[in-house]
Amino acid sequence: MGQTRNTRQRQLVLEAVRARMDHPSADEIYLDARQRDGRISRGTVYRNLNILAECGEITHVKAPAADRYDLRSEPHYHMYCLGCGRVFDAPMPYRPDFDHQVAEETGFEIRGHQTIFEGLCPACRKRAEQFES
Amino acid sequence: MGQTRNTRQRQLVLEAVRARMDHPSADEIYLDARQRDGRISRGTVYRNLNILAECGEITHVKAPAADRYDLRSEPHYHMYCLGCGRVFDAPMPYRPDFDHQVAEETGFEIRGHQTIFEGLCPACRKRAEQFES
């Protein structure tokens, strides 16, 4: 890992992720950062998201449609709503024992795992029921 | 779900997925299918992959870098190698109880979950160790 500089833009990206309770996509972060600094570029935002994720400052969540970012750095699970596309934290503890078990059985060196539940959030579920009736 | 026709191209795509024990990306499937039918187009392959995944004939695995497809239709977990980018099945049983538990706690209607372990496969692990020493 090289030298990491503390530029205004990098702070801006980090703050943009922190300011949101949801799990924004890279482009949403770009738009947020853009409001605070009309000159920041997409390339810079993407670059910084990758750097911050690599340093463990933020988490990279691979959701359908577009990747998301998340402030929490402790590993945890997510839920993806097929209706509205939003991503939520799942109320379920991370299972480090899974990592150990898979490592032991396969010889992999496991860094961790991501789990994403797919379904309909309460709001979209209600909407779907109305259509069916 | 609309009417599904049994075209030659759709069969070809399905067979191309079945013929591979690994977890091919959409483009790898396109290349395979292309060898059997020099006229089949990318658009057709992508369209059919989406249709087959929606029908449950195949599984859509969201891995970093590119989405993968998988013949097995029963839910199961995967391992992604950060070194070579390959995807493997993980020797760990699917946990339907997780779905129930999350559904109960959140009010979501859960369709299922995907879990992907990240790490280094034995081969890449060995290669990495050589570099460090």
Place this chain on the structure above:
DNA sequence: CTCTGTGCAAAAGATTTGCAAGGTG
């Protein structure tokens, strides 16, 4: 002063889509 980071724009990938023609049921 040095070297990383930025802005801009172009490039690169991956996937989707419009449309006329073809093939299935």
Place this chain on the structure above:
DNA sequence: CACCTTGCAAATCTTTTGCACAGAG
């Protein structure tokens, strides 16, 4: 015959990258 599918190409969308200049340490 109706209409789902295909091929082709263009369009989208997301992310990466080359390069000259700016700014952090």
